[in-house]
Amino acid sequence: MRPTKSKLLGILAATFVGQMALQVGAIQDFWKKNYWSGQGFAESLSPDQTLLQLFGFREFLAGILWVRADSFFDEGNYDAVLPIIRLCTILDPKQIDIYATGMWHIAYNFTDEEQRSDRRYIPSALALGKEGSRQNPNTYELFFETGWIWYHKIDDDYHQSIKWFRQAQEREDMLPARRNLLANAFQRNNQVREGLEHYWKLYAETAADYEKQKDIYQLFQQKETLEQNLDTMIVRMVQRGWLAQERGDASQTVYDTTEPFDVGFTARVIVDEPKVIRVQGTWNVLPVGTRIRIIVRDADNPNFTLAAMDWDGQNEVVLDPERDATYLQDQGFVKNRRFNKRIDMSKDPTMYPFSRKSENFLVEFYYNPRSASLHVQDKFGWNGEGMTDKAFLRTDVRKDYEWVPGEKNGKYTDGWKLQERQTPPARIVYTSLKLSRDQILRKGDWIDKTPIVQTSNFDASRFSVTTEDIIDVPTLRSSAPRPGANPEKEQEAIQGAPGTTPR
């Protein structure tokens, strides 16, 4: 029974077609969907590393690289860490730690001399979070971490952190203690009712769990915390007149927020030295704790907008930010109803290039009561209804948004849609002062002249120096002098250097 050649060739053709149909029709896409560990090839691997990963040692290699990244990190060699983070995530996109640490590192740890972080990297950090959560859709962590960057680092556009926290919430492994944060995010987005409801929901769940397992002390603790949170929130809702407002009878009683308080904002910018500015201003609120957000940025960069940039602009991770863009964010602490801050951008030319790309730069002042501390909010309300400013209160700086969840795709919600909310707009104190490139670099006409720009209502007399005006700005830095630090100069920075006019 010797098979004939034609019969063999027939079988050959049949098996070939059969396997191809299977591969192309059924296997390929299923594999891609379920077993593909993500990226194709990392171009920046060395030959031995390529070989390793080719033979399937991706996770192992990622582990080795991550250890190396850790040592760079310890040495403070942050720039070296960045590509390694990227490589590790390419090699082993299931390593949640690398994503989480990498995001945090990118968003927080590229800093200048004064420990101000380089915010041009934030879109990259968020992109890493997006990718990480796509790769690891079954765990809450990267959803939470991405939400946290919105909530804590960007500290604005709270609808974004709400969306991410809600997605984290859907994952079963979400830590109970971290669930509370969504209620806070709701409040910051002026979704007070949703915040309350979230607390109630958590409370009901925890209480039910506790009923079932009374011997678990942790559950008892959680229940207690939620009770307290609810308690405080309801008290606040009453005291701030929020409930009355919702009922429509706010005018009948006087609440803490009833009479909007005029903060009397004024500001001035003095360019002391090239790239060194002094920012001064008034803020008629006595309690300590108000921080005015100060931004120095290119005036015409299309990626920048009012006191913000397009944080959400990256969908694919790009670890190389726009290097010739300038974007600084700092804050002025209000004490004695004034703020006075010296901002030195001269020592970090890579972070603050003040490149030729821009002719003008803006110094922006931004105060959003939604981000304010609770005791300030007790007067101003969740949305700043208890705050006003004759000159600079604006309601067009931030629009109110909300992410509306779409259908459930399997276990998790999909198809989120961004929607504008029809609610009272955020009441924000905002203004900007323009400086030309020559002014900020003290070039051309400005070599010996000190450029000063100020709001028209600025009252210089309120900045006469008295001893009681010396404020010790609390920082987290060590009190030991830094190498190269000049205490006298720093003292001047707070009080104003001699020779600058007018005083």
Add this chain to the structure above:
Amino acid sequence: MRPIMAIATTTVGEAIRRRVLLIILFIGVLLLSIIPSLSVLTARSEQSTMISTMYAVLRGTSALIAIILTIYMIPNEIERRTIYTILSKPVMRWQFLVGKFMGAVLALGLMIVLMSSVMVLLFYIFQQPSPERLLEVARQPFFYFLEMMLLAAVCIFFSTFTTPLVNFFLSIGIWGVGTVLSPLYSSIASNSGASPIMQSVAKFVTGAMPAFSNYDVKNPIINPGQVIENEQKYFIYIVLYAILYSAGLLVAGMVIFDKREV
């Protein structure tokens, strides 16, 4: 059928006594057993790294064994003239080829079972997983076995007309490409920038070449929690794929081997 089985069992007996293979096997087991101590590399993903690295060692070692075992199979028979005594008996050439292939597959199965047992044992000792988890971890080696069967078919096919040295590099090359075939395809398919022509070429090439990457199903095992629907169906498909593709290669080998002067 009887001659095929006789040839297959004899081949197994010979394979498990080949010193080169035993040395590779030993090195594989050795590597496996040092992996648990390397797992400190990642604090939290210790289990993932441990499993994936063990899998990589298992896969690499098996592939090397598969290639070395099969490339010499037919040339050795010719060189030692045993093939004459066999072919002068009522044994068709295709029976000889199939017998050799089955012997290789059986031998590979034995060696993979041995290595997997060591792997599972180590995993059990160092991680103390639940029985379900242990079972899950033990699943991937079965698919590596299918992959190695396919690789053995590739080598046997080449050995019907090339020398062992050429065969070695050819097979390693094909395996190398085959293991990255699906990732490559996936990259191209998901790259919106790739032209439609490029995409269909990629589709054809990945459809024609042996896609060893199909058997790399470790992702959900390394990263538990992923829900895969219809996984059983996929498993059936890839078993079928291995059988079809190997059969095709064997038939092609038969066509060539039948005309070959030995």
Add this chain to the structure above:
Amino acid sequence: MAAAIETRKLTKTYKSRLHGLINVVQDLDLTVEEGEIFGFLGPNGAGKTTTIKMLLGIIYPTGGEGFVLGKEIGDMDVHRIISYLPERPYYYEHMTGLEILRFYGALFGIKDEALFNQLLERVNLAADKSKTISQFSKGMQQRIGLAQSLLNDPKLLFLDEPTGGLDPIAHIEIRDLILNFRDEGRTVFISSHELSEVERICDRVAIINKGIIVRQGKLDDLLSGGRIEIIADDVSKEIADQVKGTTDATVSFHDGRLIVDMSDEQDPNSVVDSIRSTKGRIISLTPRRKRLEDLFIETVRDDDASKKKPAAVAAEVGGAQ
């Protein structure tokens, strides 16, 4: 009686990049009768193994046709009743003699343990049946080879250089086994260049040189036409030279001893007379049958002289096999 093997113009041509087409076997016409021991003789590289492989269907002829036991070559049915012992075969070294027999038996579908043991006894390996092949001597390997070739009780055996590389005692053992085969009515086809062995056991021979049969026939016929050997002492150099000059014979002379090997068709008296004329002493005068060795050398030498083929062919052919 039907022919066990019959070939007509069987030809095997290889293509060589260096020498173009090479006829390893050319127009081979061979007839082997059933029940005889047939010697297939030729120098190394003459095409003996190629012929056997063609007859077995392991390689394919490029021309002519051949029949084995009445069936066209390559017919799988024939493989059930023939067997082949290749030149210096190797067996799977990890196996014992018994396992080898079991393995080859399985190829026929034979599972008869009694037969296996009986065969081991027959080739005198019963005592060594638990030894692995790696512990076997060459002779033992050849004997286990013979045992496996008897598994299917073959009607026709192909033995390729069955005594090659064996010591004299092993030679005798193997020879006896082969002679037994004939007594059992089997046809034996022996390819060899060890002529003394073949001469002792073969009924008929064919001599192949450079792919072509140059002689074929019954050994008795081929070797008939006797010779006379004359040995004498005290012969002078002149006489020796004279004998060399007058007779068409092989003459050797050393230290006064003269050995003349001449055809019996010539008159030995004239040689004897010459020796005696100078007081040479005749020691013996023996009539002798022609040796196969002589026939072989004579045949091959004549053939080579007539053809003058390039010497490279032999090496090339050897490589091609």
